[in-house]
Amino acid sequence: MLVSLFITCYNDALFPETGKSVVSVLERLGHRIEFRPEQTCCGQMHWNTGYLREAVPIIRHFVRVYRDAETVVVPSSSCVAMMRDHYAKAAEMDGDAGLVAEINTLLPRVYEFSEFLARKLGIEDVGASYPHKVTYHASCHSMRSLHLGDIPIRLLNNVRGLELQPIQNMQECCGFGGTFSIKNADVSSAMLADKVRNVLETGAEVCTAVDNSCLMHLYGSLHRQGAPVRTAHLAEILASGDGARA
Amino acid sequence: MSEFHAEATQWNRRDFPTAAREVLQNSQTRKNVKHATTVIQAKRNKVVAELPDWEDLREAGAQVKAHTLRHLDYYLKQFEENCTRAGGHVHWASDAAEANRIILGLVQQHQAKEVIKIKTMTSEEVGLNAHLEANGVRPIETDLAELIIQLGKDRPSHFVAPAVHVNRHQVRQMFQREMDLPDLGDQPEDLAAAARSYLREKFLRVRVAISGANFLIADSGGICITESEGNGRMCLTLPDVLISIVGIEKVIPSFRDLEIFLQTLPRSATGERMNPYNSTWCGVHPGDGPKEFHVVLLDNGRSPILADKEARQTLQCIRCAACLNACPVYHQTGGHAYESVYAGPIGAILTPQLNSMSEGRSLPYASSLCGACYEVCPVKINIPEVLIHLRGKIVREDQAKFTGKFSLWNIGMHAAAFLFKDASRLAMAEKLGQVGQKALVSKNGFIEWLPLMLNGWTQSRDLRAMPGQSFRDWWAKEKAPYADNSKRDEKSSNG
Numbered sequence: 001m002l003v004s005l006f007i008t009c010y011n012d013a014l015f016p017e018t019g020k021s022v023v024s025v026l027e028r029l030g031h032r033i034e035f036r037p038e039q040t041c042c043g044q045m046h047w048n049t050g051y052l053r054e055a056v057p058i059i060r061h062f063v064r065v066y067r068d069a070e071t072v073v074v075p076s077s078s079c080v081a082m083m084r085d086h087y088a089k090a091a092e093m094d095g096d097a098g099l100v101a102e103i104n105t106l107l108p109r110v111y112e113f114s115e116f117l118a119r120k121l122g123i124e125d126v127g128a129s130y131p132h133k134v135t136y137h138a139s140c141h142s143m144r145s146l147h148l149g150d151i152p153i154r155l156l157n158n159v160r161g162l163e164l165q166p167i168q169n170m171q172e173c174c175g176f177g178g179t180f181s182i183k184n185a186d187v188s189s190a191m192l193a194d195k196v197r198n199v200l201e202t203g204a205e206v207c208t209a210v211d212n213s214c215l216m217h218l219y220g221s222l223h224r225q226g227a228p229v230r231t232a233h234l235a236e237i238l239a240s241g242d243g244a245r246a
Numbered sequence: 247m248s249e250f251h252a253e254a255t256q257w258n259r260r261d262f263p264t265a266a267r268e269v270l271q272n273s274q275t276r277k278n279v280k281h282a283t284t285v286i287q288a289k290r291n292k293v294v295a296e297l298p299d300w301e302d303l304r305e306a307g308a309q310v311k312a313h314t315l316r317h318l319d320y321y322l323k324q325f326e327e328n329c330t331r332a333g334g335h336v337h338w339a340s341d342a343a344e345a346n347r348i349i350l351g352l353v354q355q356h357q358a359k360e361v362i363k364i365k366t367m368t369s370e371e372v373g374l375n376a377h378l379e380a381n382g383v384r385p386i387e388t389d390l391a392e393l394i395i396q397l398g399k400d401r402p403s404h405f406v407a408p409a410v411h412v413n414r415h416q417v418r419q420m421f422q423r424e425m426d427l428p429d430l431g432d433q434p435e436d437l438a439a440a441a442r443s444y445l446r447e448k449f450l451r452v453r454v455a456i457s458g459a460n461f462l463i464a465d466s467g468g469i470c471i472t473e474s475e476g477n478g479r480m481c482l483t484l485p486d487v488l489i490s491i492v493g494i495e496k497v498i499p500s501f502r503d504l505e506i507f508l509q510t511l512p513r514s515a516t517g518e519r520m521n522p523y524n525s526t527w528c529g530v531h532p533g534d535g536p537k538e539f540h541v542v543l544l545d546n547g548r549s550p551i552l553a554d555k556e557a558r559q560t561l562q563c564i565r566c567a568a569c570l571n572a573c574p575v576y577h578q579t580g581g582h583a584y585e586s587v588y589a590g591p592i593g594a595i596l597t598p599q600l601n602s603m604s605e606g607r608s609l610p611y612a613s614s615l616c617g618a619c620y621e622v623c624p625v626k627i628n629i630p631e632v633l634i635h636l637r638g639k640i641v642r643e644d645q646a647k648f649t650g651k652f653s654l655w656n657i658g659m660h661a662a663a664f665l666f667k668d669a670s671r672l673a674m675a676e677k678l679g680q681v682g683q684k685a686l687v688s689k690n691g692f693i694e695w696l697p698l699m700l701n702g703w704t705q706s707r708d709l710r711a712m713p714g715q716s717f718r719d720w721w722a723k724e725k726a727p728y729a730d731n732s733k734r735d736e737k738s739s740n741g
Contacts, residue, residue, distance in 0.1 A: 007717045009666065013676045014710060016717040023725070034729065035721045037673075041666040046659060048615055050637025054663040061667055086634075144617035173574045177614025184612060185702030186267045190578040191614070192706065220707025223692055 002032045004069040006062075006110075008079045009041040015212045021239035022075050022113055025126055028243040038065045042074075044082035047090065049179045056094045059087055063102050066110075071120070075113040075235050077210045081145035083107055112142070113235055114210050118151040124158050129241025131161030135204035137195070137218065138170050139211040152210055152234055159237060165202035169194075176217040189221075196221045199229060207231050257401065257585045261608035266583040275411045279403070279580035282410045287571045289517025290622070296519075297509070307506045308626035311562035314464075314498055315552060321464040321497045322543065328467025332529025334539045339491075341546050342372035348542050349374060349456065349489055353383050356487055358454040364471065364478040365389035366458030367405045367565065368491050368544060370587040371600070374456070385456070386448050388477040390441050397424040403581030403589060406515045406567035411580045445477065455481040455536070457490045460511065460564065461504065462497040462541075468528040469541070470504060472511060472521040479523050488536040493544050495561040501526075507564060510624035514566035547600035556635040560595050562625040567592075569619035569629060575612055584609060591619035595632045603639060610636040654698060669718075676716050687711040 003026055007019040023033050043058035062083075066072050074080050084107060091099035117123050136156060142148045156164050175181065175191025182188075196218060199207050207222075207229055209215050215231040222229050258265070269275060294300050314321050326336040339345035353361060361378065363369065363385055375385045375396075387396040391409040395402050398420050402408030409417070418432040421440050430440055457478065461470040469490055471478050482488060498507070504526075512518045530539050551560055570576045570590030581589030586597040586606055594613055598606035610633045613619075619629040644650030665672045686693045692708040695701070703709060715723075 009672070012672075012717045013679065013712050016713060016715060016720055019717040020720060033725075035718070035725065037718055037722065037726075038669045040669050040672050043666070046663060046666075048634060048637075049655075049659065050610075050634065050639075050641035051659045051663070052634075052638040052641070054659060058663060058666045085631075140614070140616035140618075144621055171618075172577075173614050173616035173618070175574070175614060177616065180611065180614045181707075182699055182702040184263050184266065184575075185705055186263065186270055187575055187578050187612070188614070188702075189706035190270055191574050194578075216710065217707065220703070220709060223708040223710075224694075224706065 002034060002070045003116075004066060004072045005033060005035045006039055006042075006066065006072050006074045006079070007035065008074065008076045010216070011075060011212055014216065015233065018075050018212055018233040018235050021233065021235040022073065024239040025117075025128075025235060025243075026073070029121065029123065029126065036065050036069075042079040042082045043090075044079060045178055047082065047086055048177075052090065052093065056090055056096075059090050059103075060096075060099060063087075063099060063106060067102055067106055069106075069109065071116070072106075072110040073113055073116045074110065075210070075233060076212065077112045077115075077139055077142035077146050077148065078213060080110060080112045080115075081141035083110060085145055112146055112148070112210060114142075114152045114155055115146060115148055117155065117238075124151075124154045125245050126155070126158070126238045127241065127243040127245035128158075128162075128238045129160035130237045132206050133163045133165050133202075133204045134206045134208055134237065135165040135167045135199060135202040136170070137167065137174065137199070137207055137209040137214055139209050139214045140173050142210050143171060148210070152208075155234065155238060156208070160241060162237070165204040167202050167204075168198045174214045174217050176214055178213075181217060192217060192221050196225070196227070200227060204229060206237075208234050208237055210234050257587075259585055259605060262583055262585070262612040263608065265585050266579045266612075269579045269583045274413075275580055275582075276578065278411050278413045280577055281413075282407065283571045283577055286407070286517055290514060290568060290571065293513045293517055293519055297513070303506055303510050304624055304626050307510050307564075307624055308562060310498060310503050310506060311564075311625050312559070315495065315558060315561055318494065318497070318552065321499060322494060324464040325462050325467055325497055326543075328465065329529065329541060330467070332467045333531075334467065334529045334541055337540060337542045339542050339544050339546070342544075345372045345491060345542050345544050345546070346374055346377040349491065350377060350381055350383070352487070352489055352540055353378070353454055354381075356454055358383065358452075358487075360384045360386060360448075360452045361454045361456050362386050362388050362448055362452045362481050362485065363392070363455070364457040364473070364481045365392045365408070366456065366491060367402070367587055368458045368493055369456060370402060372491070372544065372546065374491070386452065388445050388448070388481060389473075390438070390475055390477075393441060393445070394420065397421070401582060402587060404567060404570055405565055405588060406570075411582070445480075449477075449480040449484050453485050454487045454489070455485040457481060457488065459490050459492040459496055459541075461507065462492055463501050463504075463526070464497055465500040466528055468501065468526050470524065470526040472508070473523045473525075474516060474518070474521060476523055479525055482525050482527065483535050485536055487538045487540075489540045489542065491542045491544060493546070494548055495563075507624075511564055511566050514568040514622065514624045547602065550602065551599045554599075557595070557599060557632050559627045560592075560599060560632055562627050563592050563596065564625055565592075566624055568622040568624065572618040572622045573613075574616060574618065575614065584612070591629045591633075592627070595629060595636060598636060603636070603643070607640055610640065673716070673718060676712070676718075680712050680714060680716075683711055 043055040046055035087103045174195040175188040219231040337348045378385045387393045394409040404410040459469045512521045576590045584593045588596045594609040615630045696704045
């Protein structure tokens, strides 16, 4: 299968390792990968902050770049949630029926990374090996918009040597929320403090998730505190080891 | 007691971040709120899980409410007709002032100097108590939590459990002082007994009662109230005159529809399978209950919400407060930070709309859009969607003003949109960022301080510096030279 990557804006600039890991996992599984350098952003920051009109050209750009793609894989559940929950509405708001139609045709071929592995490919063991204690943070969009359920957990359970540490209140938001973290910095920080406390209580060395946005937020506090916990996107864990499957 | 605001029954109208900052420093309030919401939410989750048709009930409730709102004029007139036929009097109040005027007039007609009240957030919304007091009428709250709020000169922080921010030790101190009971214990039974003997005498003496309502039933002209304490039943049956103030969105087509809501409301609100007291009544009946019955139908900003297709679902709310108990923001701040009788996620969309977006403009931003509210809502109000819609309105209104157009946010967002429309601009910006960030990056490779509004991030969080190579650069260098892109180039030239 030819997989087109959508490496969302902050992953491109801040977390290139995640994109490289997605490439590595999918290549190991025998797929051809392409990256379309024309790609930019999903438009979520603008849309969610209320810059609705300004988000439309970004959405249109995404559709233009990927409309002929066979399959698009995105290592960020919140960007996929943006597409599924809001793209058609944004195009309707703009009065562009053609764009609505294109969105409805394209989106069934767009997958979040772990969703692609489990639901499209039917694979839960990618042959990874990661001998560490890991805890999993279920990001809001992965649960409530994409309904990933325990897909990421099942993928982690198949990683050699990985000890998954359960976390209290796994489903509670970390407090990031995009520009919420700046506009309501105090409340966001208080939410983060609770989440970080729960992460530290697990005794894990690594906290993972399917969204680097949450992990950037979590690590911002962990680093500030000098806590001995790292963060790593799920793709980075799944790319570790030699890929030999049982 | 320092926790209580002296004479502070009015809202201060500070913006959410400012009011929240103050609450976040009050560790006792935060502890009380977190404890109470955690307990209620656990109970709610347990009893919801018992129903195999929960999702169907949510859908049915949403459909009934949406249908009624689409034909609200019809059902309200039907209610008025049937209520009047049963011997009730229906009044229409377009705003708070009119509602207060009507109610005060009715109270004065009966020369009443006191009224007893069942918890009604609609009366809080219109500021009824203050209006009655200013005109020499003493309102007496009979719901335990509302009594606590009234005696403490406090404000409700949760519309199902208004005193959720207060613990029983604080209640005991207040009862000791206000009821002159120096030896009162702090066990729940002690406090309930004190409240009961304080209230019983009032139930028997006061001749006029004021209530809200959970549902208006159009096809019978009946009213339904659900409650836990029995104070409502007392107020609905003992006095000579009963006045109910009800928002126009509370109407449902028929008695049969209660089948849905009497399952979803108690489970969502208090984690009970059924409310201990469910009262429905219809007009007046000689020798049984009040001799005179009035309904004040309140608009007060609801009609314009109805006209907004995107936001109309706001009016489906049945005031269960499940969204408050599920909200991670509310868990931190409690209700007072919202500076409104309607707190939490539903308050964040309802309050600004009831005020034509002139007040509560910071509230639509008081959410991380995590979706926990929508997930639990028994009438499926997509609160995150409405929050974004309202943010859109606010941005558009601000952009029409000079100060908004040239605000840092507006300039920053337009600059970002400019970059995201064209990858070559974005790649250039990434390059500039990699160089430009150097002044901000500490020796450990992290950014620990950012200027202007971005400073909100670094108050509690470090930020990873941009690595020297972006993904797109890596791909261009390591992958693209070896990829067969001929097919792709051909396609993109068509696009």
